[in-house]
Amino acid sequence: MSDKATLNRNRIIDIANQLFYFRGFNQTSFTDIAEQSAIPRGNFYYYFKSKDEILEAVIEKRLSDIRRQLTGWDAQFESPYERIICFIEMTRDEAEQLIKYGCPMGSLNMELGKTQPELKKLAKQMFDLYKAWLAKQFAQLRIAEDPEDFATQLLIRAQGMAVLAHTYGDRAIVTQETARILHWLEEFK
Amino acid sequence: MSDKATLNRNRIIDIANQLFYFRGFNQTSFTDIAEQSAIPRGNFYYYFKSKDEILEAVIEKRLSDIRRQLTGWDAQFESPYERIICFIEMTRDEAEQLIKYGCPMGSLNMELGKTQPELKKLAKQMFDLYKAWLAKQFAQLRIAEDPEDFATQLLIRAQGMAVLAHTYGDRAIVTQETARILHWLEEFK
């Protein structure tokens, strides 16, 4: 594939990545992606076999972004406690988008889980990455209980926060719940 | 409207209520509702002006169901603590469906919030009912802090539980998180 072609392919993935988050997968049409990317609808089938294949590429991109993010946090901080804080601060930094569109992982899994189980399996992998990484950090903390369970607890609170913040369009829900989570984590400092 | 007509109208609402939960609003077609209700597609426009109006009727039905449920719990139990337990036990009783389709309130609000803000306003009312009722119960408990904040905390945990249980298709997430919530509430017994 030529440089230009690779560029176009990545452009489609980037625009689709945004629109699948903002509008949802099923509510995003080829026309939507074509308009924002300035690439004609018909050309999509030179780069991808189907709409599902675009989503697969989008999820792969998200997975690689998450891996890079987690590796970055590992490099930036030595203590598992500080690393977990990174995760909480991420949700606080993304508050504006969480309120507008919910969590990109959570909303995609909910949408796909209803009618597209095969695609949901791929979307679930995003959760797997965060969960495994969080469990690893909790394992390194001196706590007797199951580290995987702590990871699940943290994900539950982050996802619940996203749903309520989006439903009520209320930033206070994000600030209050992140503060509560940070307070809960302090006992492991 | 005749008895037969009212019966048909309610039948459409009931089937649509189920399908909007199982498949999502936008992924449910008139054909889907027609097949399951044995009412021809064209007749829908005798009872409703549009698909949006069917959703409005579905949400109104859900709101009235919730009101009846909350009134029932109020009548059944005198202590606010026991009433709050009813809410937790409801989510545990609905575990099977939570795993398959997520929370009916949460998933609908997430879907509509992306592209149909006007309809989301209606769906949000379901949260309002539970939140106000929970806040009222917490207010009657002897706790110094803000009762509305406690209601939000409980909704956050229930919604997060639903998202993760659905994503992982795991019943243990429901049993473990409901147990944790019950343990958290015990200090208010």
Add this chain to the structure above:
DNA sequence: GTCTATAATTCGATAGAC
């Protein structure tokens, strides 16, 4: 009130010129 037929539009996907 009930039903069939169909309009009008949009969707994902394809064909073929250049």
Add this chain to the structure above:
DNA sequence: GTCTATCGAATTATAGAC
């Protein structure tokens, strides 16, 4: 590789017979 034109299926919604 790039683009236009268009297909067939599905969608919501309407018209009109009975």
